[in-house]
Amino acid sequence: MIDRWIAEATECDFKVALEIKKPKSWLKSVSAFANGIGGTLLFGIDDNRNVVGLTDAQADAEAISRLIKERISPYPNFILVPEREDGKNILILTVSSGYSTPYYYKADGVMEAYIHIRNESVIAPSFALNQLILKGMNRTYDTLNSEYDFKDYAFSKLRERYKVWTGNSMEDKLFDSFDTRNEYGKLTNAGALLADDSPIRHSRLFCTRWNGLDKSGGMVDALDSAEYSGSLIILLNEGASFVKRNMKTRWKKTANSRIEMPDYCERSVFEALVNALIHRDCLILGSEVHIDIYNDRLTIYSPGGMADGTRIQERDISNISSTRRNPVLADIFGRLGYMERQGSGFKKITESYHAAHNYRKELEPEFYSDVTSFQVTPYNLNYGTTTNSSNVTIEDESVAITTGYVAIEVAIDGLNASQTxxxxxxxxxxNMGTDGIFGRSDISSITGDSVTAAGKLISKLKAASLIVPVKGYGKGKYRFIEPHK
Structure with a gap:
């Protein structure tokens, strides 16, 4: 019975007995569970999960209900259930995740909100308390009005991307429908984060290519480093460029073509960087998004854990519903073609890695989160592999071209299409070679065209029998044919 309760609990605390004279010892857990993802308190069980039992479970149950009503504000939703285990009475208190946050413990003129960190209930730090206040108001950081005037800022990068993606110019009225400007001409926080010269100074990106497997690389700690500020679109583009210039691409010849093997799957890195920038917790000051590249891996760090309070390392990556900390920013990036609105970024990161020619199981991307941070670690697909100089080449700025590669290019030259x-x-x-799996969104990312134009290009390639459909990767996925000599 105990194992079932523990297995079903989102978080779990054990209490040998009910502390009535010192109720804060357990009421702070009630506050933390209501402020978080919910949780369960088991009374009459010690920390080693041994059943001790309660002397008077009925009186304890009445005291629990009374003390929660007196000491927790607002009143949380909970269920209190008596159980018998090994002939002994215990009480199971299940607290639901609340919507009217923050839930305070109040006594002796003091009100304190608690959150659960590493199996411990602690007083919520200022950024976490602000998060709880916004949640209780049904507001998010990106929807709040800023002090900055729309007329004082330029949005050339936003307008440029909108034009590339949709084919239309971005009129000023769209800033209202995008929720980036209010009726008084003030920018929302979302708008301030998208301005070319963003006034939100802690929205920055730090990038470092370290010399070795950690940050202590010897005589030369960093081989390359950069710091970027400005619009989120600038941060995204600069971050992707930094990774690209600090990675190499191997390729090997086959009988009729070549197979490209980059250090990292660029699509996975791009998805991870989008996630880091859009879902970062902007209430955590003094911390920025970081890209750290080592010999064997790169790590993308973002301030703020999972928006729903869970831990990513305890979740099934393939089955995570979208919970967005900054929904306005997420919606705008969806409209710009940088991300899908249904929220499938984690799955894309892993699936793109699985499709890489040089993928091995031990190189599975890793995800980690806690209350204050989120990290994605894609591994270097070429690290530790041997190189046979007769059939594998390291690509820096130029590569050799095989007969098969030329054959496909000649065939493309024969397309019934414009030179552009x-x-x-x-x-x-x-970019794709013969192993890459792609659809309209992938082509638009490469060419900078809209998905409609990408669809037309696919139609021309299909008509010329240069690409074939691929099953198992979703609707509308293709790859180039294997060329013949």
């Missing part, structure tokens, strides 16, 4: 379209088709093939 032909060049874009070649660019797609250069």
């Amino acid at each position: 379209t032909i060049q874009k088709a070649k660019e797609v093939y250069k």
Whole structure:
């Protein structure tokens, strides 16, 4: 019975007995559970899960209900159930995650809100308390009005991306429908984060290529480093460029073509960086998004844990529903083609890695989160592998071209299309090779065109029998055919 309760509990605390004279010892857990993802208190059981039992479970149950009503504000939702285990009476108190946060413990003129960190209930730090206040108001940071005037800021990067993605110019009225400007001409926090010269100074990106497997690399600790500020779009583009210039691509010849093997799956890195920038907790000051590249891995760090309070390392990556800390920013990035609105980023990160030619099970991307941080660690797909110089080449700025590669380019040259379209088709093939799986969104990311234009390019490639559909990766996925000599 105990094991069932523990297995079903989101969080769990054990109490040998009910402390009536010192109720804070357990009421702070009630506050923390209501402020978090919920949890269960088991009275009459010690920390080693041994059943001790309660002397008077009925009186204890009445005291629990009374003390919660007197000491926790607002009144949380909970269920109190008596049970018998090994012939002894115990009480199971299950506290639901609340919507009217923060839930305070109040006594002796003091009100304190608690949160659960590493199996301990602690007083919520200022940023966590602000999060709880916003949650209780049904508001998010990005929807709040800022002190900055729309007329004082430029949005060239936002307008440029909107034009590329949709084919239309971004009119000023769209800033209202995007919830980036209020009726008084003030920017919301979302708008301030998207301004070219963003006035929110802690929205920055720090990038470092370390010399070795950790941050103590010897005589030269860092091989490359950069700090970026400005619009979130600038941070995204600069971060992706930093990773690209600090990775290499191997390729090997096959009988008819070549297979490219980059150190990292660029799509996975891009998805992880989008997630880090859009879902970061902007209430945590003095901390920025970081990209740290080591010899064997890179880590993308973002301030703030999972928005729903859970821990990513305890979740099934393939089955996580979308909970967005900054829904306005997420919606805008969805409209710009940087992310999908249904929230499948984690799955994309892992699936893109699985599709890489040089993927091995031990290189599975790792995810970690706690209350204050979120980290994604993709591993270097080429680290530790041997290189046979007769059939594998390391690509820096130029690569050798095999007969098969030329054959596909010649075929693309024969497309019934404009020279601009032909060049874009070649660019797609250069990025994907014959192993890459792609759809309209992937092509648009490479060419900078809208998904509609990407769909037209797919139609031309299909008509020329240069690509074939691929099953098992979702609807509308293709790869280039294997070329023949």
